[in-house]
Amino acid sequence: MSLVVYVAAALLALAAVVIYRRPAAGTGARSPLTVSTAVAIALAALVFVCSAPVTLAVVNGVTGIPNFGAPLTYGLLSAYSCSLLILLIHWRGGPPERMRRTVRRSVTAYAALIVAIVVLFVLADSDTERLADLDTYYATTPLMREMIVLYLLGHTVATVVMCVLCLKWQREVTGLLRTGLRLIMASSVLDLLGFQLTKYTAVAARWAGGDLDFLSTGVAPPLAALAALLSSAGFTLPRLLPPLRAHWRCLGDHRRLRPLWSRVGFVSTAPKPPSGWWQSPRQRLHWREVAIHDALLALAPYFDDGVREHARDIAARAGRPPHQARMAGEAEMLVDAARRAAAREQPLDPPSTYRLHATEVSDSSGLVELAHALRHSAVATAAREGTVRTSHGLNHG
Template structure:
């Protein structure tokens, strides 16, 4: 069980690191970023403290049986407080209002943590229990109150998060709604799988029944699973857009491959060192710049007659005006690349025609030209000797 909890804590904590580093331009003191990361780190620490191996080590280190209990419950209460602070910053408002609400939350949970420590000090809990302390001491004076207090404090925070997620989930769309739903699912797993099972097991002890398996076998893994899903709710809206950008960049980089293979010999753009390990967006940008440089170098070889013949042929095939234009430009570029590669003389009269792919910013025009070069039968007929190097 300890290994599973440690693994969940490691994944949970790493999410906080990823979120913190994913916004390098965000000020370090940004309240929402800081409160999110603090909540995730405290949640991972609470999981670590709850592991039986950690409890045994803490008890041995301090020489106090069950000293790990108030440490774990105090850490869980601090985590609950961080959830409320995150909620306060999430809602926003005036700086004074946020400050006032944060101080109230800190004060309330500070009192709760002190009460947990005091109740443990007053209780008679000399028998070490590493996994079933809640149920074993459910009827013990002061320990009973301590157990109920930490559960109520955690329930208050998670139920507040659930209520806000339900409300905001109706008002937002897209990835933010997906993130809110994941947060809601994670919190509900905590409420039902961890808190409710703990309540049931403790109350069962009060009534003379034994449902300890709910507290020892069901609650810990459900708490870990809920924490992971909850953290994913913050990761998805922040990181998924960047992941999709890199994914599309990889796809666009691949789609430009055929065009690049035909014209790269003409490019004199300096190649950055170790281009293979650079982010996909940077690799795509370098390929775009290099292709534009190659097209500029091939401009003296552009033959308007080749373009016009290809344009007429595309129109006879029933293509739209834009499709016909791109197909004609692809034929002209392929012809220019062939003659430049064969070291033929440039056109006697330089063409003043401007390619659609070079008229504006972005990758769209180059992708259309690359697709036309890849799919056109006339372009496919260009001898393979035009390619002077491997793709990069």
């Protein structure tokens, strides 16, 4: 069982670190939602670490108090339950004063619960160390019995509140947020039925003189781990997936701009940024865009409108739509300008006043289109082989 909970704890800790290391966009600061998400997931990881029999044995041995790990684990579980409510409060949003008031009430209620758990443990008679079956072993012991029921009830209240709120909110949202809420709903139901119900059943069986301890020791822990992982996925996916998608798009655009960069990069004078693995895909893409635009500006004096129009007309006669024909013409003109610049020929006089499509759009889509035209346009391919340039030269000859 220790291995299962340690693996779950490691995954949760990793999710908490990833969430916390992502400050609010453009501010460098971490929002209350980011902090509360990271804290809730980190507390879940701590709960799993502390509930492992190996950890319990170490804690009990270090403190010299039999079963000291029990109130520690139950207190952390109660703090985790409270953190889930706080996270939901920040996720839902609303007037700041109302949010602060609700947070204070939640903290006060669960702080009182944690104090009650500790007091009951101190007053109870629990001298026999139990590492895996404390809930059922002490289910009929005065004060320990109450402590066990209290921590279960505190966790149940938080879970039920989560179910109700998620069920209500998922009707009001769409997309990734709805997916996240559904994952949280699934985790809450699994927690209620897989962890809490089995714990209640095993404890009640002891009260009735029976023995269903396997539910508490064998069934509840892995289901609780699965529920916590689902819950973490529900909270993190809506926050992490959009930037991950953006990073992936930046990587794709950076790769798609390679043909254009390889063609015009030799004339760019844009200063190179410090290289390193820590540069984000967005930073790499931004520098390549700046460098390409700088190169296009340097090649503008070599733009030949006749080359562009000739290539555009060929593409149009081949059945290309107007925009694709325009891009094919621009690609051929750019190939010709790069050739002239590489050969150190004189710029055209008078220079062309034509404006590339890539300079008319604010994002990288125009450059990507131009790079695509350079790579896939039949006209640009012919230009690279010299056929179009030759025929154009004959037409002007």
